[in-house]
Amino acid sequence: MFFASQPQLEWSEIFANARPVEIEIGSGKGGFLFAYARQHPETNLLAIENQPRWARWIGERLVRAPQSNVRVVCADASLVVSHFVRDDSVQAYHLYFPDPWWKRRHHKRRLVQSDLAAELWRTLVPGGALHLATDVRERFEAMIQALSFVPFAIARESEPPPLARPLTNFERKYREQDRRLYYATFTKAGSGDVAALVE
Numbered sequence: 773m774f775f776a777s778q779p780q781l782e783w784s785e786i787f788a789n790a791r792p793v794e795i796e797i798g799s800g801k802g803g804f805l806f807a808y809a810r811q812h813p814e815t816n817l818l819a820i821e822n823q824p825r826w827a828r829w830i831g832e833r834l835v836r837a838p839q840s841n842v843r844v845v846c847a848d849a850s851l852v853v854s855h856f857v858r859d860d861s862v863q864a865y866h867l868y869f870p871d872p873w874w875k876r877r878h879h880k881r882r883l884v885q886s887d888l889a890a891e892l893w894r895t896l897v898p899g900g901a902l903h904l905a906t907d908v909r910e911r912f913e914a915m916i917q918a919l920s921f922v923p924f925a926i927a928r929e930s931e932p933p934p935l936a937r938p939l940t941n942f943e944r945k946y947r948e949q950d951r952r953l954y955y956a957t958f959t960k961a962g963s964g965d966v967a968a969l970v971e
Contacts, residue, residue, distance in 0.1 A: 780858045786843055787816040792863035792897075795820060797849040798870055800941060802830040807938035808866075809842045815863065819844040820852055850888045857895040865892055868905040869942040893922040893960055902958040903937075907946050912954040924958040 783793045792815050799805045799819035809817045819842065821827040827846035834842060845852065892902055902924070906912050916926065939947070946953060 779856075781856050781861075783816065783861065786818075787841065789816070791816050791841070793818060793861065794864040794866065795853075795857075795862055796866040796868075797853075798822070798867065799830060799844070800826050802826075802833060802844075804866070804868065804938050804940040805830065805842060806833070806839060809839050811938065813841060816841045817843070820849040821846055822848055850891070853888065853895060854891045857891075859894055860897050862895045863897055863900050865896070865900075865902045867902065868940045869907065870911070889919045889924075890922050892919075893924060896960040898960055900960045904956045904958065905940075905943070905953060907942070907951050907953050909952070909954060912956070916956060919958055923961045925961040927957050927959070 784790050787793070794812075794815055795818045796805050796808075797820050799821045800823075802819065805817060805819050809815075819827075819830055821830065821844060824846050827844055830842075830844040834844070896902070902919070904912075904915060906915070919926070943953065
């Protein structure tokens with residue numbers, strides 16, 4: 773396999789410290805990323821953004837106002853997580869308002885599917901969490917279904933966002949529109965645990 777010989781990411785080399793690492797998948801302009809990084813200086817944040825213009829936006833913002841605990845990479849998140857992230861090395865993933873890819877021919881582009889679910893679980897530390905938010909109920913239920921195939925413990929949340937975290941740009945927009953939002957937190961459970969959904 774092509775990626776088999778590729779080196780895995782060494783967080784201590786990337787961030788020059790041994791702090792816990794959290795990853796935001798699909799950071800857009802970085803509204804949540806920078807606010808969360810300021811709120812949690814004890815944590816390193818990696819932004820994985822597939823759109824070059826938004827990755828450049830974040831990179832340029834880091835040049836203008838350096839944030840020592842933030843790094844950005846322009847890449848396909850599923851490839852980065854699957855082939856370059858070590859087992860048990862990520863404290864948390866943040867996945868907010870992923871593109872629903874409405875057209876049937878584009879469904880294969882949807883990010884959260886069973887293959888990625890297994891890789892997210894593999895790379896989280898024991899007790900680590902995947903935080904998810906969307907405004908599309910259909911996608912919310914589909915993502916929960918995909919993630920149920922690995923031993924996550926699942927707690928469904930309600931508004932406001934859990935843990936008093938900063939809002940994303942989409943959240944601000946959708947809340948102004950009084951749109952229904954859906955939240956869930958998936959925790960990496962032990963091998964003997966059974967995935968459970970708490971309404």
